[in-house]
Amino acid sequence: MKILLAFIVLVSSSLTWAHCPLAFSGSGLCGNVEWVSGPFINKPSHFTLTFWKNGDSTHQPINVEQELKVYSWMTMGHGHAHGGPKMTLVKLSDGIYEVRDAKFFMGGMDGYWDVRVDLLQQGQLLDRAASRVKFQE
Amino acid sequence: MKVLLSFPLVIFIFLALTACGRSPFTNENYNPSQLVQGQNTLQGALAFPQQGLFIRPFWRNGPVVGDEGQLLIVVSDKDGHPKNPSGQLSLYLWMPDMGHGSYPVSLKQIAIGVFEASEIYFTMDGLWDIHFQILREGQVLEEIRWPLTL
Numbered sequence: 001m002k003i004l005l006a007f008i009v010l011v012s013s014s015l016t017w018a019h020c021p022l023a024f025s026g027s028g029l030c031g032n033v034e035w036v037s038g039p040f041i042n043k044p045s046h047f048t049l050t051f052w053k054n055g056d057s058t059h060q061p062i063n064v065e066q067e068l069k070v071y072s073w074m075t076m077g078h079g080h081a082h083g084g085p086k087m088t089l090v091k092l093s094d095g096i097y098e099v100r101d102a103k104f105f106m107g108g109m110d111g112y113w114d115v116r117v118d119l120l121q122q123g124q125l126l127d128r129a130a131s132r133v134k135f136q137e
Numbered sequence: 138m139k140v141l142l143s144f145p146l147v148i149f150i151f152l153a154l155t156a157c158g159r160s161p162f163t164n165e166n167y168n169p170s171q172l173v174q175g176q177n178t179l180q181g182a183l184a185f186p187q188q189g190l191f192i193r194p195f196w197r198n199g200p201v202v203g204d205e206g207q208l209l210i211v212v213s214d215k216d217g218h219p220k221n222p223s224g225q226l227s228l229y230l231w232m233p234d235m236g237h238g239s240y241p242v243s244l245k246q247i248a249i250g251v252f253e254a255s256e257i258y259f260t261m262d263g264l265w266d267i268h269f270q271i272l273r274e275g276q277v278l279e280e281i282r283w284p285l286t287l
Contacts, residue, residue: 042241082261085240086204103258107238
């Protein structure tokens, strides 16, 4: 019984430790996309983007030193891919950003949308992570 | 009264687009290295023959990949007088080579025969068609296509 309890505690604590929905391995950061409105098809959606230090189980938001680029990316079944309409990014506080005007559409496309987050340094891509968009019915 | 108001607007648009120097519609914040700019290849007007109407689209922003396009659309009769179509004007984007569309275009009427289209998103370079439709009760009465290469 003690072994079982110890195992459960170990597994749950490691899961908490490892929770990193957007992993920026080169920068040692984690991020998360939380939808405030949507995600919708054919009407604007809105989300917050939060960053914390990888390994921080409290997910305390921290300042992002790098330049941040947030955009949508469609990958289609036949291998083509392209971006979507430009989003509006506003920094609310250190490590917390509001993203508005996320505009997704399918328009006959067979594929899926990601929200991509790029960290840039002097214009060069340093790190990239993506969050798959699962649309509201 | 609306006709009276729309006439100076049409004159202003004509003068703005034919004047020398930079268009006042040019957005100074563009970063050309990140955008693909298309060419406005339309000479004259597009015709809805059944309704006897002509469409003259003026780009206020675009056509461009990587930013929102905005279009001013003047619908007029054969004498050039602004006139509303007999039905609802609608437009959408289609990429024929790729077989897909884009985000729905917003269309707002600002005077008789004058419409403002926004949220025009060309998401990649290549051949696009802008389809202008006149609808009534969900049925397409007339449709014309304006091909653009970006």
